[in-house]
Structures are given as C-alpha cells and as structure tokens.
Amino acid sequence: MGAASNATYLGLDLSTQQLKAVVVDDELKVLHETSVQFDNDLPEFRTYGGVIQRKAEPHVAVSPTLMWVKALDMILDKLRVCGVDFSKVAAISGSAQQHGTVYWGKGSRHQLQNLDPNKFLHEQLAMSFSVAHSPVWMDSSTSEQCRRLEDGVGGPLKLAEITGSRAYERFSGAQIAKIAQKKPEAYAITERISLISSFAASLFLGDFAPIDWSDGSGMNLLNIRTKDWHQKALEACAPDLRDRLGTPTSSYSNLGPLSSYFVERFGFDEKCRVIAFTGDNSGSLVGMRLKEGDVACSLGTSDTLFLWLNEPKTVVEGHVLCNPIDDEAYMGLLCFKNGSLTRERIRDTAAQGSWQIFEELLDSTPRGNFGNLALYYDAQEIIPFLIGDHRFNKANDEISRYSSKEVEVRALIEGQFIAKRAHAEDFGFIIGPHTRIFATGGASTNKAILQVLADVFNSPVYVSEVANSAMMGGAYQAKHGLLRDKYSFDEITKSLPEPTLACQPYDDADSLQYKW
Numbered sequence: 169m170g171a172a173s174n175a176t177y178l179g180l181d182l183s184t185q186q187l188k189a190v191v192v193d194d195e196l197k198v199l200h201e202t203s204v205q206f207d208n209d210l211p212e213f214r215t216y217g218g219v220i221q222r223k224a225e226p227h228v229a230v231s232p233t234l235m236w237v238k239a240l241d242m243i244l245d246k247l248r249v250c251g252v253d254f255s256k257v258a259a260i261s262g263s264a265q266q267h268g269t270v271y272w273g274k275g276s277r278h279q280l281q282n283l284d285p286n287k288f289l290h291e292q293l294a295m296s297f298s299v300a301h302s303p304v305w306m307d308s309s310t311s312e313q314c315r316r317l318e319d320g321v322g323g324p325l326k327l328a329e330i331t332g333s334r335a336y337e338r339f340s341g342a343q344i345a346k347i348a349q350k351k352p353e354a355y356a357i358t359e360r361i362s363l364i365s366s367f368a369a370s371l372f373l374g375d376f377a378p379i380d381w382s383d384g385s386g387m388n389l390l391n392i393r394t395k396d397w398h399q400k401a402l403e404a405c406a407p408d409l410r411d412r413l414g415t416p417t418s419s420y421s422n423l424g425p426l427s428s429y430f431v432e433r434f435g436f437d438e439k440c441r442v443i444a445f446t447g448d449n450s451g452s453l454v455g456m457r458l459k460e461g462d463v464a465c466s467l468g469t470s471d472t473l474f475l476w477l478n479e480p481k482t483v484v485e486g487h488v489l490c491n492p493i494d495d496e497a498y499m500g501l502l503c504f505k506n507g508s509l510t511r512e513r514i515r516d517t518a519a520q521g522s523w524q525i526f527e528e529l530l531d532s533t534p535r536g537n538f539g540n541l542a543l544y545y546d547a548q549e550i551i552p553f554l555i556g557d558h559r560f561n562k563a564n565d566e567i568s569r570y571s572s573k574e575v576e577v578r579a580l581i582e583g584q585f586i587a588k589r590a591h592a593e594d595f596g597f598i599i600g601p602h603t604r605i606f607a608t609g610g611a612s613t614n615k616a617i618l619q620v621l622a623d624v625f626n627s628p629v630y631v632s633e634v635a636n637s638a639m640m641g642g643a644y645q646a647k648h649g650l651l652r653d654k655y656s657f658d659e660i661t662k663s664l665p666e667p668t669l670a671c672q673p674y675d676d677a678d679s680l681q682y683k684w
C-alpha cells in the first residue's frame with residue numbers, strides 16, 4: 169500500500185435509531201467513534217426507535233427528515249470535541265437504512281450549493297424538503313401501490329427478475345407512488361428524490377448525490393443487470409420520476425470534492441472527497457469483508473441475512489442487490505422486521521429489562537426448549553407477512569402464554585433463528601460443513617444469543633472487533649473509492665484482523681434438538 173500516510177477516513181451509518189460515525193487511520197484502525205441517538209439526543213422530534221408511528225395508522229412509519237440533518241450537525245461537533253483533526257480526512261463515505269426516501273423541494277439544490285459555514289445545516293435546510301416526514305423501511309402501508317407496480321411490469325416474478333425483488337411495501341417505488349398519489353402538490357414541487365444514503369452523501373457533497381446501484385436495488389425500480397432505471401416500473405409508480413431520481417452510480421464512485429461548507433466550518437481539507445453512500449446491509453457486507461460462501465447475520469432494529477452472489481437470480485421471497493464492492497457481482501438479502509425491538513420487549517416482560525437476566529434465562533433452558541417454539545411479530549413481518557405472537561407447545565398446539573420465563577426467552581431466540589434458517593434455505597443459501605456465520609449488529613455482543621445462532625445453523629459464528637459493520641463499511645468504502653484506481657478492495661483491507669470465532673455449534677448430537 170506504499171508508505172503509510174497520515175490520511176484518515178470518515179465513515180458514517182445513518183441507521184433507524186441513531187447516526188454513528190467513526191474515524192479510522194490509513195491502516196483502517198479506529199481512532200474515534202461516536203453516535204447521536206435520535207430518541208434521547210433529539211427529543212424535540214418525539215420519535216420512538218427513531219421512527220414516528222401512530223395508533224390510528226399502525227402500518228405507516230415515517231421519520232422527520234430534518235432530524236437526520238440535525239444529527240449530522242451534532243455528530244460533527246461531537247467528533248470535534250473528541251479531538252478529530254478534520255484536515256487529515258482524505259475521504260468520506262457511509263451507509264444508511266435502506267428504502268427510505270427523501271423529497272428535496274424546489275430550490276433546495278441551490279440551498280445545498282450555497283450553505284453558509286456560519287450556520288447549522290438544519291437551520292439552512294429547514295424548508296428544503298417538500299415532504300417533511302420521510303417514509304422509512306418499517307412502513308407497510310403500500311400494498312395497493314405494490315400490486316399496481318407488479319401489474320405495470322408484467323407480474324411479481326417479472327419484477328423480481330428485473331429489479332431483484334417482487335414488490336415490497338417498504339421499497340422506495342411503492343412509497344414514492346403513495347406520495348405522488350396522496351400528496352400530489354408535494355410531489356409536483358419535488359426537485360429530487362434521494363434514498364437516505366444518497367441524501368446523506370448530498371449533505372457532504374453540497375449538491376444532489378446520485379443513488380448507488382446497491383441501495384438502488386432496494387427500490388423495485390432499478391434493472392440490476394443494466395444498472396439503469398426500468399422505465400415501466402418508473403411509469404407504474406409516478407410521473408416524470410426519472411428526472412427526480414437522477415442517474416444511478418457505482419457504490420464506490422468518487423462523487424466529487426467535499427462541500428466548502430465543511431472545509432470552512434470544520435477545517436476539512438478542500439481535497440477531501442465524497443464517495444457514494446450505500447444501504448446499511450450493503451455497507452455491512454463491505455465492513456465484514458464478506459467472502460463468497462460465508463453468511464452474514466446482522467442483528468439490529470431489523471435482522472438480516474445476506475451473502476455474496478456472483479450471479480443474480482429470481483426469487484419469490486427476499487432480495488438480490490447489486491454488490492457494493494464488485495460492480496459485476498451481487499448479494500442476496502433476507503430482511504426480518506422484528507429484530508431488536510422485539511427482543512427488547514421480551515427482555516422487559518420476561519427478564520425485568522435486564523440483558524444479564526435474559527442471558528441467564530436463555531442459558532438455563534436446553535436446546536429445543538422442551539419442544540416449545542414461537543414466533544413474535546410486534547410489527548407486520550416481511551417474511552412471512554404475519555403479525556402478532558404465535559406460541560406453540562410440544563404437541564404443536566397454539567397456546568396463549570408459556571408458564572415459565574425461561575421457555576419464553578428461548579422460544580423467542582430459537583424461533584427467530586429457526587425462521588431465518590428456513591427462509592434462507594428456501595432462498596438458496598447453502599448451509600453446509602464449511603459454512604461460516606458472521607454476526608454483526610447490536611445483539612452480536614450477546615454470547616448466549618450467538619450460541620443459539622450457531623446451534624440452529626449448525627455452523628461456527630464469527631464476530632468482528634467492531635460490532636457496527638455498516639459504519640465500518642462506510643470508512644472502508646471511503647478509502648476503497650478514493651484509491652480504487654490503484655488498489656483492489658482486498659489490498660486496501662488486507663491489514664485488518666480476521667474476525668474472531670465467537671462460538672461453535674453444540675456438538676453433543678444426542679442432546680441437540682434441531683433435527684433437520
């Protein structure tokens with residue numbers, strides 16, 4: 169990699185519940201890391217888990233766009249207080265929750281291009297959005313728009329073949345269609361529609377940033393083979409949509425110089441470059457340096473499984489996205505909406521709100537949980553399309569409650585992982601003797617939960633030293649996009665330590681209850 173320079177790289181992850189940032193040195197080692205929690209640090213926006221959902225419309229989920237802008241103001245000030253020398257930052261990139269959409273109003277591009285370094289971003293962009301509350305991935309209110317989109321291109325399988333997925337309620341195409349139908353005046357004055365990832369890149373660029381191919385694959389609008397919008401899908405969603413989306417780009421594109429706003433306000437070098445931002449799961453694949461044959465399991469607000477694919481495929485459930493590291497490759501993704509918030513609910517009801525008690529309860533029950541199995545869906549689940557708690561006893565009778573807290577806790581965790589394995593194998597994931605599971609996300613720091621993951625998949629589970637792979641993926645992608653002409657991704661990341669083995673599947677086959 170040549171002489172180690174004193175260059176640093178800034179990576180961000182604009183996730184559902186928080187904005188995270190990390191500064192790494194030229195060897196990609198963490199120098200500084202901080203976060204802004206939306207609910208606690210920005211209480212004026214009155215979110216729960218970073219999202220606003222009302223009882224009257226339980227399938228609607230939105231987040232205040234300006235909250236994300238203000239979080240960026242805050243996190244850069246926090247980094248400055250941490251002692252970050254912004255003048256050393258050579259490039260910036262990041263990840264963001266997928267599928268959500270940001271609606272820039274007329275005149276907002278001019279505002280972005282002329283930001284006053286003496287003012288906060290949120291002061292100057294307060295009136296820049298034609299839709300103040302962005303629909304986010306937890307929304308499931310667009311089934312009507314999904315059907316129309318599938319009809320417009322020739323059916324669900326045709327849409328899956330072209331865009332990598334059949335129509336999904338949370339995907340951007342259906343969400344944009346709903347805005348165009350329900351808020352036509354807002355849509356009419358919308359100058360640009362960003363994903364949350366390209367919205368974040370736009371703030372740093374001081375101009376509209378293009379949507380990247382990998383996150384763009386989560387819109388039901390992009391042809392994942394030609395990497396261009398699919399005209400029939402665009403027309404099935406909203407009028408004149410192509411111009412509002414701009415031209416999509418590779419997920420490691422070097423978009424241009426950092427906006428002068430950040431140079432003058434924070435002391436960044438004017439030569440600092442902005443590299444395309446991407447979706448959080450794609451960013452996690454970058455941050456985990458996932459290799460073909462490995463399976464990643466991200467345990468966050470949503471739980472996801474993903475893997476490297478060399479070729480696209482047509483799937484009825486789950487998604488195929490363009491690969492964020494190799495423009496010719498792809499990635500497979502399965503998303504389960506009921507992740508950490510559901511685990512927290514059972515932690516609160518069964519373990520008095522304590523993860524330590526939760527782990528003790530989980531460790532106190534045998535694998536297989538005496539034949540009890542359950543599925544817990546606080547919100548409308550994506551796969552399967554189900555809601556509510558569904559508990560079963562060893563006679564396979566559905567029951568309303570378990571008599572013991574220990575059984576409830578293990579039923580939750582085993583049910584979550586057994587569902588994941590079942591859908592993964594339906595998707596075509598091969599779980600075999602050489603499979604390695606790479607765990608990331610908040611719950612990947614909980615050893616008892618990882619042991620169940622290893623047991624259910626009958627595979628070893630590895631973890632990286634930094635649990636937030638989407639954020640680290642932003643930092644790695646910043647260097648990758650800046651030096652791509654000289655070095656491959658593997659060369660750029662070869663100095664990083666290999667993930668560590670967290671646990672092996674329980675090898676006492678006699679007592680192992682997961683008979684497949």
Ligand SMILES: O=C(CO)[C@@H](O)[C@H](O)CF
Pocket residue numbers: 183184264265266267305338386447448449470471472501503
């Ligand atoms: O919807 C999802 C993926 O398809 C989620 O993993 C979101 O990206 C979480 F932010």
